[in-house]
Amino acid sequence: MPPVGLNISLTAIMPEIFITGLAFAVLVLDFFLSKKSKFILGYLTAAGLLVLLPGVLVSIDAQPAFGGTVIADRFAAFFDIIFIVAGILTTLISIDYLKKENIQRGEFYYIILFAILGMMVLASSYDLLTVYVGLELMALSFYILVAQRYQDIRSVEGALKYFILGALSSGIMLYGLSFAFGFGGSTNLNEIAQHALGDRARNPFLLLAILLISGGFAFKLALFPFHLWAPDAYEGAPTPVAALLSVGSKAAAFAVFLRIFIVALPEYQSEWSKLLWLLSAATMLFGTVVAIAQSNIIRMMAYSSIAHAGIILIGMLVSDQTGVSGMLYYLLVYTFMNIGVFAVVTLVVKSDGKGENIRDYSGLGTRQPLLAFFMALYLLALAGVPPTAGFAAKFFILASAIEAEYYWLATIGVLATAVALFFYAKVIFYMFMREPEGSLEMTATGLAGKTVLLITAAGTVIPGIYPAPFMEMAVKAIQPLLK
Amino acid sequence: MTTTGAIANIPILSLITFLPSVGALLILFFVKKQWEDGLRWSALVISLATFLLSLYLPLTFDASTPEFQWVEKAFWIERFGIHYFLGVDGISLLLVLLTTFVTVICVLASWTDITIKLKPYMALFLVVETGVLGVFMSLDLFLFYVFWEIVLIPMVFIIGVWGGVRRLYSAIKFFLFTFTGSLFMLLGILALYFFHGKLTGHYTFDATILFKNPPSPQIQRWIFLAFFLGFAVKIPMFPLHTWLPDAHTEAPTAGSIFLAAVLLKLGTYGFVRYSLPLLPNASMYFAPLMIALSILAILYGACVTIAQKDMKKLVAYSSVSHMGFVMLGIFVFNPEGLKGGLLQMINHGISTGALFLLVGMIYERTHQRMIEDYSGLVRVMPVYAIFFLVVALSSMGMPVTNGFIGELYVLIGAFKAHWFYAIPVVIGVLLGTVYLMWMFQRVFLGEVAVQRQNSIKDLGRRELLAVVPILIIIFWIGLYPKPLLQVTDASLNNLVKIVEENSQKSLAHK
Numbered sequence: 001m002p003p004v005g006l007n008i009s010l011t012a013i014m015p016e017i018f019i020t021g022l023a024f025a026v027l028v029l030d031f032f033l034s035k036k037s038k039f040i041l042g043y044l045t046a047a048g049l050l051v052l053l054p055g056v057l058v059s060i061d062a063q064p065a066f067g068g069t070v071i072a073d074r075f076a077a078f079f080d081i082i083f084i085v086a087g088i089l090t091t092l093i094s095i096d097y098l099k100k101e102n103i104q105r106g107e108f109y110y111i112i113l114f115a116i117l118g119m120m121v122l123a124s125s126y127d128l129l130t131v132y133v134g135l136e137l138m139a140l141s142f143y144i145l146v147a148q149r150y151q152d153i154r155s156v157e158g159a160l161k162y163f164i165l166g167a168l169s170s171g172i173m174l175y176g177l178s179f180a181f182g183f184g185g186s187t188n189l190n191e192i193a194q195h196a197l198g199d200r201a202r203n204p205f206l207l208l209a210i211l212l213i214s215g216g217f218a219f220k221l222a223l224f225p226f227h228l229w230a231p232d233a234y235e236g237a238p239t240p241v242a243a244l245l246s247v248g249s250k251a252a253a254f255a256v257f258l259r260i261f262i263v264a265l266p267e268y269q270s271e272w273s274k275l276l277w278l279l280s281a282a283t284m285l286f287g288t289v290v291a292i293a294q295s296n297i298i299r300m301m302a303y304s305s306i307a308h309a310g311i312i313l314i315g316m317l318v319s320d321q322t323g324v325s326g327m328l329y330y331l332l333v334y335t336f337m338n339i340g341v342f343a344v345v346t347l348v349v350k351s352d353g354k355g356e357n358i359r360d361y362s363g364l365g366t367r368q369p370l371l372a373f374f375m376a377l378y379l380l381a382l383a384g385v386p387p388t389a390g391f392a393a394k395f396f397i398l399a400s401a402i403e404a405e406y407y408w409l410a411t412i413g414v415l416a417t418a419v420a421l422f423f424y425a426k427v428i429f430y431m432f433m434r435e436p437e438g439s440l441e442m443t444a445t446g447l448a449g450k451t452v453l454l455i456t457a458a459g460t461v462i463p464g465i466y467p468a469p470f471m472e473m474a475v476k477a478i479q480p481l482l483k
Numbered sequence: 484m485t486t487t488g489a490i491a492n493i494p495i496l497s498l499i500t501f502l503p504s505v506g507a508l509l510i511l512f513f514v515k516k517q518w519e520d521g522l523r524w525s526a527l528v529i530s531l532a533t534f535l536l537s538l539y540l541p542l543t544f545d546a547s548t549p550e551f552q553w554v555e556k557a558f559w560i561e562r563f564g565i566h567y568f569l570g571v572d573g574i575s576l577l578l579v580l581l582t583t584f585v586t587v588i589c590v591l592a593s594w595t596d597i598t599i600k601l602k603p604y605m606a607l608f609l610v611v612e613t614g615v616l617g618v619f620m621s622l623d624l625f626l627f628y629v630f631w632e633i634v635l636i637p638m639v640f641i642i643g644v645w646g647g648v649r650r651l652y653s654a655i656k657f658f659l660f661t662f663t664g665s666l667f668m669l670l671g672i673l674a675l676y677f678f679h680g681k682l683t684g685h686y687t688f689d690a691t692i693l694f695k696n697p698p699s700p701q702i703q704r705w706i707f708l709a710f711f712l713g714f715a716v717k718i719p720m721f722p723l724h725t726w727l728p729d730a731h732t733e734a735p736t737a738g739s740i741f742l743a744a745v746l747l748k749l750g751t752y753g754f755v756r757y758s759l760p761l762l763p764n765a766s767m768y769f770a771p772l773m774i775a776l777s778i779l780a781i782l783y784g785a786c787v788t789i790a791q792k793d794m795k796k797l798v799a800y801s802s803v804s805h806m807g808f809v810m811l812g813i814f815v816f817n818p819e820g821l822k823g824g825l826l827q828m829i830n831h832g833i834s835t836g837a838l839f840l841l842v843g844m845i846y847e848r849t850h851q852r853m854i855e856d857y858s859g860l861v862r863v864m865p866v867y868a869i870f871f872l873v874v875a876l877s878s879m880g881m882p883v884t885n886g887f888i889g890e891l892y893v894l895i896g897a898f899k900a901h902w903f904y905a906i907p908v909v910i911g912v913l914l915g916t917v918y919l920m921w922m923f924q925r926v927f928l929g930e931v932a933v934q935r936q937n938s939i940k941d942l943g944r945r946e947l948l949a950v951v952p953i954l955i956i957i958f959w960i961g962l963y964p965k966p967l968l969q970v971t972d973a974s975l976n977n978l979v980k981i982v983e984e985n986s987q988k989s990l991a992h993k
Contacts, residue, residue, distance in 0.1 A: 380636065385632055385635075385636060385662075386628065386629040386632045386633065387629055387633065391629075391632070395625075395669070395673075398669070398670065398673060399563070399673050399676075399677075402670070402673040402674055402676075402677050403677050407674075410670055410673075411670065414666045414667060414669070414670055417666055418659070418662060418663040418666050421658070421659065421662050421663075422655075422659060425639075425655065425658055425659075429643060429651060429654070429655065432640065432643065432644055433643045433644055433650065433651050433654065434651075467560055468558075468559070468560045468561065468562070471560065471562060472562070475562070
């Protein structure tokens, strides 16, 4: 592509501008609200994001804007929808949670908005610099969010670990990006691709760049062996933040990971796919096996999300139409089912840590049948049982692996799925087949909580029974990437 | 593809399949939890309606053609060539009828047996029925897999929530075994899909198209092994059978009946419907292994059964042996063996289902399952004893009962393949006589041991209603099996032909 003109197109970054404005509005309004009425900010945030949802679609523009630094293509829009939906759901479950935990602070909401802004910048970035800016904005917001429960030592510990390892990984990634710039000749993804084209003799420094960038993203995605921060950060974070962390930041990292490797470095696919093969296989096995041993449900979900990242990675290393569209579909439905689980945990958990142990869920089926039913639905979806969307997602990913003749990886994926069933089913068995232990009195589920449960359940079931339109959406979204 | 019947445009198969699920939803939303009789009656009405609706199939079935009938086909996910595709032929027709029939019996068997959480129980049971019917009717491998898994979850709950003392352990074991097996089957399905696509350029999960072009023999073997893991766990075949005694023993009576009568057939049906025609060379390649495993299952299963002290466990282990007969019949590759295998599936469903039903009835009265706790029951419950005897005789293959016809066909098929295969069949039948008659002798004959037994009532009206239809079927198949055999003839002969042709075809594009 010839060097693009400046192409200053405000529509391309309209969602980003809107969300910045919304964040500042929340920030200003925060000064005028008493502690009791901070919940208004939560509803404002959710409503603002809801308004933005159609706006994302309007801003679609296939041309890179601002001198080729950002692009608001369908791919970016698909991910923006994931972030916004995740943001709405997280905000809604936060409102009751913050009241329960007595964290009545306005900054919680606008930092969530900044985290989502970071994700959106990431998804639409078309230049290494924009990538880094988005990444840091997202990461810094999350460091603060994880520490929001700072009366609890675990929250501080988790935030600190996340911060130190996150900073380290950013450094590694920046080092890799600098190699990509130095030997790719540009920070623009497209120009790096032009530069690498026809490069039969492998440039060792670009290979080094691939290694370092993969390492950096492996931290962000919590792939084995770079996963160490994840369980602690999830456990320490306020539960809704853990939900956003597990879906939003993961989707954002995958979006830009895909964009860099597929747009800028497709020439090196045979190399990076080998690297990702190893990461994927190790992550799937490690995540599922370690999750079995967990007795804390949030830590279990952390390892589960590690394992899911490993499976999603299969689609990326295959990087054909089936694989990448499968990834997008997976990330979309994973948003619903994972936030669903965290929503139930948020409703059950008490500020003294009760409700975090899997044992606390015994007899939930008798005490709160509806809540337990939803939880079982989400867990079965995560385990990949049809006719939920979790099955269709796993199916598309495995199909791409078989299509590209990665038989061993597909077998490992299947084994990991079988092992994973064990710990998901464990929670279900505790809920329905055991008598209640102790007295964990239940708080009634508020309207916001009920809404979240219903939306996530719909998002877990409908794309499973009728996956075609969602799959077509994903296929359309990746068309600008795969040429 | 032919459509038969005057009302061919009414989706009769979808109606039959989804009627129970719709009924389950109605029960969940419109019947009050406290109104227990209402729950029972509505479940009975729904299952009975499904059964009556399914009777439409044999009445309009065209036995002269091996084609699938009442076909319904529409795209589900067009990009992947996935269809909503239902159809029934001579092989699946009997199994569909068996399923709808057994569900009615199961609802009757749960009448007083289930006392807690009746509402979700009935709803789950009807959902399982939908799943099983879907498996028997679907002709698209993706749809088949989806229904296959739909069966699993409600069944796990039925065992785990309403089961006996060790229900949790049994439910987890059942869940893990079958889910792991079926995941490998999914891999096999995907491999088949892509190999077929690469071979012909036509990517589809439509089984009727996949039947026409099997992949090369080398690839078939891997796919066969993947399918084997999925199907063999369900049957269950010899080394993978360990979940069965636990699940059958701990499940509530109706759960055991349904497991034995219908769920085990899913595996053998999978072999007949998919493994044989899709992977003919691999099926022949692995046939000696499969036959060896079947023989092992027949003999090992029977020997273990003899040693059982728990009546329910005894019946459970006898399934391992009986399903060995079915597998042997399938893998000798002749019409007689296949016919015997198919018939034996039905017979096992009826006889073993009836045995579980009868054991459940006595358990409900005394809450004892150990053989040693009973003696001389014939004096206390004469009607029950007669029924038990008839069912036991049919299970061991006594002439005039259904078991005889099935075992005879398997024996003929096995003998035709190799005289040696007939030996374990005969020994298996003999051992079957040993364990069933010995149990009968210990439980029903002799002195009335425990005084308390005197107060036990004989069968009530509802119980008779559940048992008598089974007895009628036992004698009907035993005396006049011709309609059943006729129904399956065309399809089975065609199957044997397809296996022959396909094995040649895939050798060609090696």
